[in-house]
Amino acid sequence: MTVLDDIIAGVREDLHARQREVSLEELKERVASVSPARDALSALRGPAASTVEIIAEVKRASPSKGDLSDIPEPAALAHEYEAGGAAAISVLTEGRRFKGSLADLDAVRSAVSIPLLRKDFTIDPYMIWEARAHGADLILLIVAALDDEQLREYLELTHRLGMNAIVETHTPEEIRRAADLGAKIIGVNVRNLKTLETDNTHFSSLVEHLPEGPVIVAESGVAGPEDVAAYASSGAQVVLVGEALVRNRDPREAVGDFKNSGRKARTGYLETAQNEDEHAE
Numbered sequence: 001m002t003v004l005d006d007i008i009a010g011v012r013e014d015l016h017a018r019q020r021e022v023s024l025e026e027l028k029e030r031v032a033s034v035s036p037a038r039d040a041l042s043a044l045r046g047p048a049a050s051t052v053e054i055i056a057e058v059k060r061a062s063p064s065k066g067d068l069s070d071i072p073e074p075a076a077l078a079h080e081y082e083a084g085g086a087a088a089i090s091v092l093t094e095g096r097r098f099k100g101s102l103a104d105l106d107a108v109r110s111a112v113s114i115p116l117l118r119k120d121f122t123i124d125p126y127m128i129w130e131a132r133a134h135g136a137d138l139i140l141l142i143v144a145a146l147d148d149e150q151l152r153e154y155l156e157l158t159h160r161l162g163m164n165a166i167v168e169t170h171t172p173e174e175i176r177r178a179a180d181l182g183a184k185i186i187g188v189n190v191r192n193l194k195t196l197e198t199d200n201t202h203f204s205s206l207v208e209h210l211p212e213g214p215v216i217v218a219e220s221g222v223a224g225p226e227d228v229a230a231y232a233s234s235g236a237q238v239v240l241v242g243e244a245l246v247r248n249r250d251p252r253e254a255v256g257d258f259k260n261s262g263r264k265a266r267t268g269y270l271e272t273a274q275n276e277d278e279h280a281e
């Protein structure tokens with residue numbers, strides 16, 4: 001059994017418990033009464049080609065590192081992220097390994113106006129309805145955890161509910177599956193789901209397999225601004241950061257620093273790409 005299988009077994013048990021508490025019909029009624037989803041795709045594209053956007057994560061603990069930060073007030077942390085210029089906020093709602101909850105999502109929703117990602121291991125359409133009912137604008141679909149039929153069905157439902165999905169990949173084959181699906185946002189997570197180790201060079205080695213068009217998100221492994229710059233200089237438009245922000249004494253300033261270093265690196269990346277195009281002509 002891999003770590004991912006183990007996490008998903010727990011997610012499935014917790015899902016069944018919630019399904020016994022709240023029926024799908026009830027969730028659908030709640031969805032009908034919440035505000036429409038925010039436009040996460042535009043938020044992640046940012047105001048200019050040269051910007052690098054940050055998805056700032058509310059992450060208390062993780063399977064790889066154990067406890068990271070207590071985060072007694074997720075709403076206050078999210079408020080700092082928004083003030084620092086984050087384009088979206090990721091809230092881990094998995095309880096057993098990440099110590100998150102849907103209550104965290106509710107708290108953050110009431111504190112910020114930027115798009116919210118419900119970061120969880122989506123394994124059933126119920127979780128997509130649930131995400132929307134709790135105010136999420138974005139969900140995560142992990143290609144390694146789903147077959148093509150599930151991916152297609154879940155992405156279609158996500159879009160039907162006005163949300164977007166980050167379709168998360170780790171290998172060229174998973175990128176091909178995400179691209180064939182017509183994913184509008186493709187995440188490349190540099191965390192190996194078998195060993196849980198991060199290797200940031202994995203992002204640049206996968207770049208040549210990424211299609212043109214979708215927003216590209218580099219996920220995991222950021223310790224400081226230099227890592228955001230490295231992802232941006234390989235082509236990332238968005239970087240998702242958890243641990244480095246929840247451990248930072250000034251998360252607002254840290255988000256600003258990450259954006260600045262990303263923008264400088266992306267400007268260089270775009271200039272190089274333009275020069276290469278001109279030489280090719």
Ligand SMILES: O=C(O)c1ccccc1NCC(=O)[C@H](O)[C@H](O)COP(=O)(O)O
Nearest residue numbers: 062063064065219220221222241242243
């Ligand atoms: O963080 C983990 O240990 C982990 C283990 C297994 C599956 C997923 C895991 N993390 C989820 C994430 O993708 C990260 O929370 C996110 O990309 C931020 O990563 P980081 O900045 O390295 O905290």
